Amino acid sequence: MLRLVRPLVVFDLETTGTDTVNDRIVEISILKIFPDGTRETKTRRLHPGRPIPAGATAVHGISDADVAAEPTFKQIAKGLLAYLSGCDLCTFNGKRFDVPLLAEEFALVGLDFPSWDTSVIDVSDIYRILNPRTLAAAVTQYLGRDHTQAHTAEADTAATFELLEALAHGPLAQFLQTNDQVCADELFCPSGLSDFGDGVHHGHSRAIRIDPAAKMIRNPEGIIVWNFGKHFGQPVTQSDPGYINWIMGKDFAQTTKLTVRKVMDRLLV
Known part of the structure; x- marks a missing residue:
C-alpha cells in the first residue's frame, strides 16, 4: 500500500473536446x-x-440528453474545491x-x-520513464540491436528508415488490418507512401490531418474542417475573414498558416 502523508485524489475527465482552454467537462470521476x-x-x-460534439460523444458515449438535467460546473465548483482541498493529485496524462x-473551469468561476x-x-x-520512447529504444525493440551512434544525424537517419521499413511491413500493417479508426494525431502518412499511405488515407472512414499540427483535418465526408477551438468541426472555407x-x-505554426492560405485560396481542397 502507498504511504500517504495526506489524501491522494486520482481523477479523470470526460469533456467536449481536447482544447484545455475552450472545451468543458461533461463528467468527472474521483x-x-x-x-x-x-x-x-x-x-x-x-x-x-x-x-457536445458528435466526435466527443463517439469517444465517451455521453450525449446532450445524458447531461440535460445535470448541474453546471459553476453549481458544483465550491463543493468540489472543498473536497479537493488538502489533497495531492494523480492522473494519467493529466x-x-x-x-x-x-x-480553467475553476478560473472561469x-x-x-x-x-x-x-x-x-x-x-x-512514470510509464514513459520505464518505457522510453526514444529512437534507441525503438531500434532495440524492433531491429534487435543497439543504436550505438545515437544522436549522430547520419546514423539516426539510417536507423529511422530501417524502423519505417520494419514497422510498415510488420506491426503497423497488422495493426491497420484490425483497427480502422487510427487517430490523426498518432499517424501522419503522406499519400505517396504506397506501402500503407493510400490505405490509411482513403481506405478508412476517419479524420485525416491536413497540416502537421492537426489544426485542420479532413473529416470522413472529405471536407477540410477546423480541429480545435470554437469553430471545431466547421469547414475552413466558410470561416469569417476576421x-x-x-x-x-x-x-500558430507557419505550416498551419501556409496551409490555411492554400485552403482559403482553393489550392487545397
Missing part, C-alpha cells in the same frame, strides 16, 4: 485515497453549457490535459486551483 487506506469514489456528470482543463502546495503525480510520466486574420496574427 477516487480519493486517505492515508489510512480508506477509499471514496465519486462520479458526477455535468452540463457543459454547450452542445499534467497536459486534465489538470489544466480543470483549473473565480476560484483558484490547484493550490501552491498541491503535488501532481502523472502516471504517464478569424483567418486572427490565426495569421497569432503564434
Whole structure:
C-alpha cells in the first residue's frame, strides 16, 4: 500500500473536446485515497453549457440528453474545491490535459486551483520513464540491436528508415488490418507512401490531418474542417475573414498558416 502523508485524489475527465482552454467537462470521476487506506469514489456528470460534439460523444458515449438535467460546473465548483482541498493529485496524462482543463473551469468561476502546495503525480510520466520512447529504444525493440551512434544525424537517419521499413511491413500493417479508426494525431502518412499511405488515407472512414499540427483535418465526408477551438468541426472555407486574420496574427505554426492560405485560396481542397 502507498504511504500517504495526506489524501491522494486520482481523477479523470470526460469533456467536449481536447482544447484545455475552450472545451468543458461533461463528467468527472474521483477516487480519493486517505492515508489510512480508506477509499471514496465519486462520479458526477455535468452540463457543459454547450452542445457536445458528435466526435466527443463517439469517444465517451455521453450525449446532450445524458447531461440535460445535470448541474453546471459553476453549481458544483465550491463543493468540489472543498473536497479537493488538502489533497495531492494523480492522473494519467493529466499534467497536459486534465489538470489544466480543470483549473480553467475553476478560473472561469473565480476560484483558484490547484493550490501552491498541491503535488501532481502523472502516471504517464512514470510509464514513459520505464518505457522510453526514444529512437534507441525503438531500434532495440524492433531491429534487435543497439543504436550505438545515437544522436549522430547520419546514423539516426539510417536507423529511422530501417524502423519505417520494419514497422510498415510488420506491426503497423497488422495493426491497420484490425483497427480502422487510427487517430490523426498518432499517424501522419503522406499519400505517396504506397506501402500503407493510400490505405490509411482513403481506405478508412476517419479524420485525416491536413497540416502537421492537426489544426485542420479532413473529416470522413472529405471536407477540410477546423480541429480545435470554437469553430471545431466547421469547414475552413466558410470561416469569417476576421478569424483567418486572427490565426495569421497569432503564434500558430507557419505550416498551419501556409496551409490555411492554400485552403482559403482553393489550392487545397
